[in-house]
Amino acid sequence: MTDFQLPALSPLDRLWLTEAVRLREEHAGPLEDEEANRQARALGGDLPALIEHRALWLARRDGLLEALRHWRQGARLGGIALAVLAMFTGAGLAWAALGDGQRPVNVFWALGSLLGLNLLTLLGWLLGLLLVGDSGGALGRLWLWLSEKLARDARAVQLAPALLAVLQQRRLGRWLLGLGVHGLWLLAMTSALLTLLALLATRRYGFVWETTILGENAFITLTQSLGALPTLLGFGVPDAEQIRASGALGSGLENARQSWAGWLVGVLLVYGLLPRLLLSGLCLWRWRRGRAALRLDLQLPAYRLLRERLQPASERLGISDAAPAQLHAATAGARLNGSEGAVLVAVELDGSRPWPPALPQGVADAGILDEREQRRRLLDQLTRFPPARLAIACDPRRSPDRGTLALLGELSRCAASTRVWLLQAPPGEALDSARLEDWHQALDALGLTHSSCAPLGWLEHGHD
Known part of the structure; x- marks a missing residue:
């Protein structure tokens, strides 16, 4: 899902949950909040609104x-x-x-x-x-x-x-x-x-x-x-x-x-x-x-520390240069055009596999995600410009570790509809059936549609 949706909450409930998240972090240490920060920045607003958006996202994720x-x-x-x-x-x-x-x-x-x-x-x-x-x-x-x-x-x-x-x-x-x-x-x-x-x-x-x-x-x-x-x-x-x-x-x-x-x-x-x-x-x-007069207390140390993560200095300075007329979309992390309805991205592919495949018109290639900074940049872009369809290519010869599955979950929440493409083995090789079954179980647990067939037709037309 691309929208950050919450049940109807009163202003008091929002402040209450924000404070509960703060107390939880004080007692148990900082929470994993990269996606929460990204979603908060995408929603925009002043610092109190950003802190509140972040806390409500974490509250929904962690069951608060x-x-x-x-x-x-x-x-x-x-x-x-x-x-x-x-x-x-x-x-x-x-x-x-x-x-x-x-x-x-x-x-x-x-x-x-x-x-x-x-x-x-x-x-x-x-x-x-x-x-x-x-x-x-x-x-x-x-x-x-x-x-x-x-x-x-x-x-x-x-x-x-x-x-x-x-x-x-x-x-x-x-x-x-x-x-x-x-x-x-x-x-x-x-x-x-x-x-x-x-x-x-x-x-x-x-x-x-x-x-x-x-x-x-x-x-x-x-x-x-x-x-x-x-x-x-x-x-x-x-x-x-x-x-x-x-x-x-x-x-x-x-x-x-x-x-x-x-x-x-x-x-x-x-x-x-x-x-x-x-x-x-x-x-x-x-x-x-x-x-009616309750407000977030920004003087608390925990909230002061969140300022740099939610309002980086580069963002607070505003736009210094106009965006170029056209951006190259062939490398990972390139800015995706908001009008693109479909995006293909690959996760941790080795250099022996030719990439990208020939893509239909209207499908953007987001490249191969290998580094943390690439992931962050792409997630920021997808959060701001969520595509209607997102296909994620994965190599099932690798084990579906928790980091990869967490990334797939984050990517899927940045698109209206997501499919995972489990690539075929290169010529002369065979996939491990047990490892492939692990992929199937993990993706089913995430609720992600997956297939070994190239979803190019779905990316182009929205159906098979």
Whole structure:
């Protein structure tokens, strides 16, 4: 294939994969990237675009795109698992607060059960935000860990660190993980509120407060202070006489039941659910705003080193001389005319074999590739001017080593259609059947069409 095609990726996904490739090279050493660099230069653009093209090509070749898909699946499964846990946690908090209705409910113990853990984790998130920086709390880290484990793909090991590294550029990790944390607590508080309403609607509860060292005035003041904001939303608050009466376990509390129930629901809504809702909205707003401003950090050493390979000094200077009207195409590495529809090239032929054969009109001869520099020049040319048909002549008397097969694969990706021509043995010689079979198996593994017949008719007309 000649086109560098990728599935639709968002700008964040492209930066994410680029950073994952960088981290992989930092840990495992530089990757084999000659073809990736050539494809990136062919696509053109400024340095960030070239680095991104190179990384995406390597990501496709090395399976990082598939690993990203697996990681996303793991992230979704991890998010669903945490959401289910949050729902059960909220329901459990409401059940622990009210109990089975057999005993009066201590209103302040119930309030502590409903809001205590939520407020402690909220305080921890705020302290982490101020003191640590990009902290998403334990839930955020747990979600990243679950995503990696549920991905079940060893290639995904660099994806979570790469995502955090990209987000650290504008300190977005705090907002993305914070969105997840507050979203989960919002779900937990919603579940607690619904469970609380269901229990209050189906069971008869009495409400009391108890103390040994505090006076009743302290409870009256605390109750009315906590109920000040809920009253703005229409929730009732027990009056002073009802609060005093609730201090006696044996007193008749029938007239205060609904007041205490409304107060408890209002306090849970205002101090438990609404803060998480507002913080979720804040995190979402900051996340969307910062995500649009993400850019590749060209000051990283790995990206500075790529400048010379992706933007050689000779290319950055621009064109200094106009191209000649006609170029000689008989030697290897000569520049191929972009209008040529078919190209014949030979790989590592010895001097005893006459070459090239008589070619039909319209078929260009790219010569014989023997040296590394010849290969590089031809691959650069084919990448810029991909032919419709490419025939590659090989001598099956040689072994199909990995270097030759890699070159055939690179050449085939520079043309719309490729065939391999396995040459006949010279007069007086015979081909080794075992070695020829090795060629057939290797070419079949590459998915390349091959034949011992000269493909000149196919080169000229596009069919046999």
